[in-house]
Amino acid sequence: MTTTTSTPTPGASALRGSASRPGAGAALRRPGVAAALALLVATAAVGVLAVVDLTLGSADVGAGDLLAAVLGRGGEADVAVLVASRLPRVLAALLVGVALGAAGAVLQSVARNPLASPDTLAVNAGGYVAVVAVAAVGLTLPVALRGSVAFLGGLAAAALVLALSRAGASGPTRLVLAGAAVALALDSAATVMLLLYAQETTGLFAWGAGNVAQSGTGTVARVAPVVVVALAAAMLLGRRLDLLALGDDAASVLGVDVRRLRVVSVLVAVVLSAAAVTVAGPVGFVGLGAPVVARLLARRVPGLSRHVLLVPFAGLVGCIVVLAADVLLRTLLPDAARMTVPTGVVTTVFGASVLIWAARRLRDDVSRTTAAAGARPRTSRRAAVTVAVLAAAVVAAGVAGLLLGDRLLLTGDVVNWLRDSAGRTVTFVLDQRSPRVVAALLAGAALGLAGALVQTLVRNPLADPGLLGITGGAGIGAVVTIALVPSAGVWAVTGSAAVGAVVAFGTLLALCGRSRGADRLVLMGVGLNAVTAGLITVIVVVTSPWNTTMALTWLSGSTYGRTLEQSAPVAVALLVALPLAWAAHRRLDLVAIDEDTPRVLGVRVGAERNRALVLAALLAATAVSAVGVVGFVGLVAPHMARRLVGAAHRWSLPAAALTGALLVSVADTIGRTVIAPAQLPVGLVTALVGAPYFVWLLSRTARGARV
Structure with missing residues (x-):
């Protein structure tokens, strides 16, 4: 189905980056020092949060002990804490953040909808229910196959939501509501399996809220190449996504196959989301909040709205969100709760707050509808x-x-x-x-x-x-x-x-x-x-x-x-x-x-x-x-x-x-x-x-x- 060409989605312009505003073309041609500096600042913030996260945990191992372990002067216990627990957790947070942030940025550009994300398109829910279904039947899959299962589940869910919302052309509300309905149905199906197959699905309840805790670096190491390749593919699509922001007709005139671009972009975004689900479960609303924040910042930095820079920038913001949520949990909660509360709970609260903020800036498109509409009078x-x-x-x-x-x-x-x-x-x-x-x-x-x-x-x-x-x-x-x-x-x-x-x-x-x-x-x-x-x-x-x-x-x-x-x-x-x-x-x-x-x-x-x-x-x-x-x-x-x-x-x-x-x-x-x-x-x-x-x-x- 061909979507509206250049008519903006109601309310979406308030949240789009500079690529959709007058004069954006000049900004896109001047990445310059400001865009590079923004990326460096975001990278530095990620590094600081990662170091802070490494120093937090239930074990009595501080920053000095970890530094000694890195330099090869620490004891075996300190090295074990660093290698087996804290480093895998931080690496998982980094991988999940960059994957979901980049995926959300791509989906928002494809749908030309500021509220599109792996959550609102039910991609995370589809991947989660697929993984739970496999566990429920008693199959133990290697990481690669588990990621493939999550990919297929997420792709099927996203296709259904996009079909129901006409690929987002009917407005942000329809997209979010369709995604919410599909996600609720999928989550209900997952919960049914969790209850009926409690032994087979042990531990998947907390994992279902998104948990970056890892028992080693094995899963992260296997999934990281997939994220790198998918991220590179998203950046290669950047030029075409820039043109897509001008409207379907304009992009077609400039040689872009709009339909193929949408299909490929959605596939790339689903691969990134499935990778995140494979590592940490469905970490909620990072794919919504991080790209929205990234686009708002990009409006003030010339050239940063170019997708070749915006996609990795959104990924860095996603890393900041996940790491900050993890630091917040490990700082505020008591030791007993640090290991049990999923990181995804905090990111969900953050992302949902962004959704509430974004909703306040949107213009209603069905405000004339009333609760009594369509009810025929009866004697x-x-x-x-x-x-x-x-x-x-x-x-x-x-x-x-x-x-x-x-x-x-x-x-x-x-x-x-x-x-x-x-x-x-x-x-x-x-x-x-x-x-x-x-x-x-x-x-x-x-x-x-x-x-x-x-x-x-x-x-x-x-x-x-x-x-x-x-x-x-x-x-x-x-x-x-x-x-x-x-x-x-x-x-x-x-x-x-x-x-x-x-x-x-x-x-x-x-x-x-x-x-x-x-x-x-x-x-x-x-x-x-x-x-x-x-x-x-x-x-x-x-x-x-x-x-x-x-x-x-x-x-x-x-x-x-x-x-x-x-x-x-x-x-x-x-x-x-x-x-x-x-x-x-x-x-x-x-x-x-x-x-x-x-x-x-x-x-x-x-x-x-x-x-x-x-x-x-x-x-x-x-x-x-x-x-x-x-x-x-x-x-x-x-x-x-x-x-x-x-x-x-x-x-x-x-x-x-x-x-x-x-x-x-x-x-x-x-x-x-x-x-x-x-x-x-x-x-x-x-x-x-x-x-x-x-x-x-x-x-x-x-x-x-x-x-």
């Missing part, structure tokens, strides 16, 4: 019948949840259990199963209603409590309380989750300011969600380094081991929020239109938004405290509800709650049944189903269809 009678059918379906799903699982039961067994006359085995099964069914139904209803309120508040059908960081903030609050106060009760955990949800959503709205169009809000929400996921991983790994099940539970969502007491806060939240939200349905109908209409009709938009925000945060927080972070329900349920009963909140709010309960209950039953006696967390099932739905919704909005 009250038809809507009432639909809601009644949904309620019946929820009851049926609850009954099916009680009957299905690793042991199949009959309805008579349930009746006898309710009468307290069932046998010991049936009683045991239903005593364990019924709290899970209740938790799934209540949490699903809460997430569905929270999603409907959020989409109304931001007038965005792509909004979701998970994508906007609300459930992530609630997860941080809950995990902090559980980790620091193991004896904390259900209500304390719920309260902490509520505070985290409110803080997360309030932070997002504050960062957006008055401009809360679809593009800006969702992009910033994706970044905030990545930050919260990284922080949850840090908290879990630091407080319970060997308890990966706890991390997977909160990050994936699970009803395993739930009790009725843990579902009580969700029931209370629904009893409070649903009547209050329904009572305000007329005002919410007006708020969903625009900012001016409700004000003209006397509705206090700010107060209404604050009340709905509190209700949405309360619902999301109680759901997270009960079942963990379950994704996509808050997106899918309101959208399906509007298509069934129309946009009027009188009917769409209860329909969203019922649809959410139905989705989570069915997903929980499937997770407990399809691979019984093993189980899949409910959040993974909803992600595997919700991600394709999200991609479909994204493709419809990209075509301008009514959603």
Whole structure:
């Protein structure tokens, strides 16, 4: 598919280098002393950070001891620490940084999109899931073959994302959202394999967050030649990439085969990303943050925007990011945590912060879309019948949840259990199963209603409590309380989750300011969600380094081991929020239109938004405290509800709650049944189903269809 020739991507010009600005041609012809000096300064910064990183570690070996070891005057223990532990770690950080930085620079130039990267194109996620899949089947591959597997997985993921986003031509938001959806689905698939094949995939959970710790220099030594060759190839493509920045037509007139250049460039970028994944796992957002910083600096240095210099410069900035993250971890954390917290967590927080910053500078391209767009009006009678059918379906799903699982039961067994006359085995099964069914139904209803309120508040059908960081903030609050106060009760955990949800959503709205169009809000929400996921991983790994099940539970969502007491806060939240939200349905109908209409009709938009925000945060927080972070329900349920009963909140709010309960209950039953006696967390099932739905919704909005 041929992309737009010379029309700039909305908002992208704010982040591009000087190659896309007037007068850039003269700058490109004058690399001069300034560009060389910039490269030397970046190289010096890399060297300083590398030396500092070498001096840090859990062993009592300082800079003087390491210097003596280098000069051949140190003891055997000092030499062993240098050669076996610290030097391989630093070399891995250097290799990963230069590979991801260069890969991100190439991808951003090919897509002419400042937010393209190995993360937003799901290259890292594709490589990671491919490596996990190979490990899950019990194969132990040499480094070369493992790198090839990562390359194929990353290439397939990137091809899918580029196809969904029309190679980035439909704007930065579509690219990031398509990449986020594909990455979430792939990460869910990887998590399923981590749970089902725990023995075969031991150690891959922390590695999945990106960890530069190495047991020797063997892997780095084997992968380094691949990175060198790929980096050289990227630099050889530099002249053509310079011309591509002028537009497809101009580049073609100047003799560039645009289609072939894009294919070759993407292949080179995927090779670099796969090499990084092979060495250290998917180190997050370096490929986004480093090239953005490099391009911003290159705008001030004549000639540095030439790709032959920009690509290695972005690689050096990538080295600085990875080394600085590693130094930060090894400096601030206690000795026990230094070896367990992945470096990729810090780089993810950094890169996600860059994404949030970049999103604030982008111009919305779908800001006219509202949450109610495309919802056809329904008569009250038809809507009432639909809601009644949904309620019946929820009851049926609850009954099916009680009957299905690793042991199949009959309805008579349930009746006898309710009468307290069932046998010991049936009683045991239903005593364990019924709290899970209740938790799934209540949490699903809460997430569905929270999603409907959020989409109304931001007038965005792509909004979701998970994508906007609300459930992530609630997860941080809950995990902090559980980790620091193991004896904390259900209500304390719920309260902490509520505070985290409110803080997360309030932070997002504050960062957006008055401009809360679809593009800006969702992009910033994706970044905030990545930050919260990284922080949850840090908290879990630091407080319970060997308890990966706890991390997977909160990050994936699970009803395993739930009790009725843990579902009580969700029931209370629904009893409070649903009547209050329904009572305000007329005002919410007006708020969903625009900012001016409700004000003209006397509705206090700010107060209404604050009340709905509190209700949405309360619902999301109680759901997270009960079942963990379950994704996509808050997106899918309101959208399906509007298509069934129309946009009027009188009917769409209860329909969203019922649809959410139905989705989570069915997903929980499937997770407990399809691979019984093993189980899949409910959040993974909803992600595997919700991600394709999200991609479909994204493709419809990209075509301008009514959603």
